[in-house]
Amino acid sequence: MSEISLQIDGRNVVAGKGMTVLGAAQSAGIFIPTLCNHEKLKPFGGCRLCMVEAEAGGRTSLVSACKYPVQQDLVVRTRSGQIDNIRKVLTEQLLAFAPDSEVLMELAQEYKADKNRFAKEPSFCILCGLCVRYCAEVKQRHGVGFIDRGASREIGFIPEIAASECWDCKECFPLCPTSALQAAFVLVKSLTPSSPSPS
């Protein structure tokens, strides 16, 4: 049997085997917020905004919908006090990085997040990884990558690949929820030696 039926927000949804909760919800037209998910890319689980309550076998747990596979008779709730609170704090943390990002401002309005709750961070990249994964998985050029890990993780263009590949492609640019990607690109472009600026 390849069809699995589950319940999302009280609605019965039929999903295929191997689908994620987020995929099932999207196919049924149920909205779950996410920043790091993209239809062409593998699930990443980076932003955690798609956190939902999943109830199976009498147990309820908080799972990220973009990574969690559908199960028979799973009961999913996409909104609750606890979930809203989690999304509110996550949004506040992301707003410390990119206070002017439109998608984040929409989320802040929905979950009543305060953008000044956390101290401002110097970077405005929220590390959703869309650019890095798009370049690796779809374009297979690996022109932009993660540098370092943990708190000092950042994105960066690889100078020699960026110089030869990026100018004609730039398909990752519209994916970025802030303008950090654009900044990383102009930075690497201005740091690599080229013609001097006009006098």
Next chain:
Amino acid sequence: MGAVYEFKPKILGFLCNWCCYAGADLCGVSRHQYPANLRVIRVMCSGRVDLEFVLRAFANGKDGVFVGGCWLGECHYNTEGNYDALSMMHLVKKLLECVGLNPDRLRLESVSASEGFRYGEVVTDFTNKLKEMGPLGTGEGIEQKALKLKLEAIRKLIPYIKLVEREKLRVRFNDKSGYEAFFASDELNGLFNDMIGDKLAISQIMGLLQEQALSSGEIADSLGMNSTEVSKHLNNSARKRLVRFDENQKRYALA
């Protein structure tokens, strides 16, 4: 009588069409005398003056840049460009300070069309201050070659700086003291150093390495930076594949 060399500062002025330019006109029509060191470019609004304009003026050998706009709240456009000019001025001052140039070489003043006399006074005062500061670079004890490198390093980063400004530094206050407090705050200085200061140092190092491979000590000497800072930036840039360490020469070179 021997000819005594007197330093005459070269100043470029960007004057707003509606206030400061009219003020300068009134000053001239009223026959008020002031030093003739300032060359004027008329702009429709002081908000039109870009970071690049100011830096290009310095790169082309001007000793000072003057920006004259309307008083706050009296801009002739709905966009209130003189507020933008104010935050641009603070940003450029920070950039100049970052590379060791005197930030007071840029001056922004509000002069209304009726203040002809005041325009003359402001220009006289600015010219005198610049005379005390001395020529650009020499006054700060920076060699001409290093000066060129430093200004080029900032100018290269302008597209990046503008994006950072848009995301993190765009503020609007009602008065000048609000801007002063914001740009002097510890929070902003921390952010500024992380976002722009470090990149500016790397930009200078890259400019220096373009000529020849150098050791971290030599880089620190020619840029007047601390050698630990230089090593940190070199490590960082090596990881980003901007520079590489040449084992044979024991020098850093461009990747």
